[in-house]
Amino acid sequence: MALGMALVWGVLNIVNLAHGAMIMLGGYAVYYLFAGLGVDPFLALPIATLGMFVFGYLLQRFVLNLVVRSAMLNTLLITFGLNVVITYLAQLAFSADFRTINPGYAGSNIAVFGITVPLVNFAAFAIAIVLAGAIWLLLNKMPLGRAIRATSQNLIAARLYGVNPRQLYAVTFGIGAALAGAAGGLYGTIAHLTPYIGASLTAKSFVIAIIGGLSNPFGVILGGIFVGVAESLTALYFGPTYSDVISFGLLVVVLIVRPARALRTA
Secondary structure, three states: HHHHHHHHHHOOOOOOOHHHHHHHHHHHHHHHHHHHHHOOOOHHHHHHHHHHHHHEEEHHHHHHHHHHOOOOHHHHHHHHHHHHHHHHHHHHHHHHOOOOOOOOOOOOEEEEEOOEEEOOOOOOOOHHHHHHHHHHHHHHOOHHHHHHHHHHHHHHHHHHHHHHHHHHHHHHHHHHHHHEEEHHHHHHHOEEOOOOHHHHHHHHHHHHHHHHOOOOOHHHHHHHHHHHHHHHHHHHHHHHHHHHHHHHHHHHHHHOHHHHHHHHOO
């Protein structure tokens, strides 16, 4: 779920405070495709991802592009406002009831190197790795990815080579929203969905992006694994109420131990 935030932050220099709300929307899209139309949740992921790409593209093209080159405080304020609006509209549309995506194989397990793992969790992890690989290939091997990286490194030089920054920013934000939509669909298969999960997911994505860095998708995945394992061990030995504390504790440690890297990331 941090891949989308890291991409948008690294290229557009926007800390998207509505990122968690987009994850929530992706989760509800997959839920209703599954519950209403009977589409398998993993087959519904591409549909939700495409829908979130269109939503993110339009949002960036006609709203965020107006303030994309202004002070970061302006983008923080506008994305915070978007988060509030999306959350409120989601409550009106979906209600505040807890919802979970439970396909028929939700209770199945798979053996991985002699370790029993829930099938749905393993599938979600595998898809996350595939998405990270796809983003790496996009950024490093494809013309669009090279244009994205060039624009993030030197906007003036990219313009001289014929890159349209406003169009590219909209595509980049659309890709970030698409990743958020995919993350939401996967999240719904292993946890509860409500309109209010966005804030905690935004915060967690922020921490993982800081720890994993913005330049390498696999670094973000490793940062997510590190945070997840730390939270699980904290919940096991100290109780589940302390699991969220460890995420921000790790952020404080990174800022203290390696402040220069954190500042470069931001």
